[in-house]
Amino acid sequence: MHQTYISDIAAREGETVEIRGWLYNLRSGGKLKFLQVRDGTGMIQGVLSKKEVSEEVWTAAQELTQECSIIVQGQVNKDERAPSGFELWLKDLIIVGSADEYPITKKEHGDAFLLDHRHLWIRSRRQHAILRIRHQVIKAMRDFFDDLGFINLDAPIFTPNASEGTSTLFETDYFGDKAYLSQSGQLYMEPGCAAFGKVYCFGPTFRAEKSKTRKHLTEFWMLEPEVAYMDLRGCMELGEDMLCFIIRRVLERCKSELNTLDRDISKLECIQKPFPRIHYKEACEILVDKGIDFTPGDDFGTPDEEALVEGYDKPLLIHHFPAAIKAFYMKCEANDPETSLSVDFIAPEGFGEIIGGSQREDNLDILKQKIKSHDLPSEAFEWYLDVRRYGTFPHSGFGLGLERTIAWICGIRHIRETIPYPRLMHRLKP
């Protein structure tokens, strides 16, 4: 018999089908057993009645354990008592592979235990919902840019030097030379947009900072678009449009997953243009007015960010940060070299910064000067400076942290659940 996927089962009412999957849970009576079977596409309740099956099948059913792999055949019936509204009247059952003492039981577990068993944890309902949403977010991001005529131009992971000089990098041996795992693809996108106009890269990035918070991973995925002839205003609009597109797509395609996560959907439905925008100086005034201990000119810490987004139900755009606290490649106001053409997107509900972007410095001499004043090795940036030597042009882009965006959309506290295999300061396994 052909395999049927549980996601298609509603259309097969009355038919006898074969499901190949795993036993999620078993509730057993003396002559009646209820099998919760999952196959990756969904979950269905199988009903096994002693007097309706052969002795071999009933004997085999005595060996069922949580997460053993099984192939079952049965008739699809509508029944209000079944968790999904449909159930399978089982006629045949084969145990493909046994599973002794599956570690993840029906009661709660601690974070460390679940992360140690991440390879099994991803079988569970909640993790399934999160990772399905991750899949749709990634697809939505790509569709958004592809539909606008962008080219996906991925950046290398091995890089010869730091892009911003501030973050700690993972160092590796590269045939006797030092190489570093990429912490941003941005420098490679700038030449890319000179070649193709509109480009983006999407890949893993690595930060060796010893951050131990629910918002940090040492390996995370970043989406970085870069557009020729786009200014800071255009950059803010692009980020806004993209976030709205992603949210709308998730609402269209992942309602049941959001329900599984108990996500308040109204919090996502209100994410529509325009997003609130405030100038850095205005943000400083707000913090001072709120009586928060903050020195104007500094970068915002987590408590500052939370105080600023308080009261907003959409991402907050803070723009025109002081140049001194931002990366060397950011362009400054024409009449104010102290102020950078930069923007941060702060997600509501305490999920923090999800996008950082800017207009890039396009003047060769100013950029050379900035590299020098940031104590960066100028020879390492010669290739990057070529973008300014051969037909310079205004351009802008941003970086979006995928996992923080997913945490926000899903409404989950820990970023580590938003990636299949999280890499944290104290976690390299499994």
Next chain:
RNA sequence: UCCUCGGUAGCUCAAUUGGUAGAGCGGGUGGCUGUUAACCACUAGGCUGGGGGUUCAAGUCCCUCCCGAGGAGCCA
């Protein structure tokens, strides 16, 4: 690196002023024809993170080390 909290059965957690180490889940055995994290009965399961100390007596108090968590800094 700093601050705070934690480590007891396979897992999640209890254990009163220091006084015999307990429950639920999971495992095993038996029962149950409509279960919804099913239920009922019985059962096995412990170097209380390691080391040192105080005490008649330490899971509990002190010192030290190890491991973990989330917050700061830094960032997405």
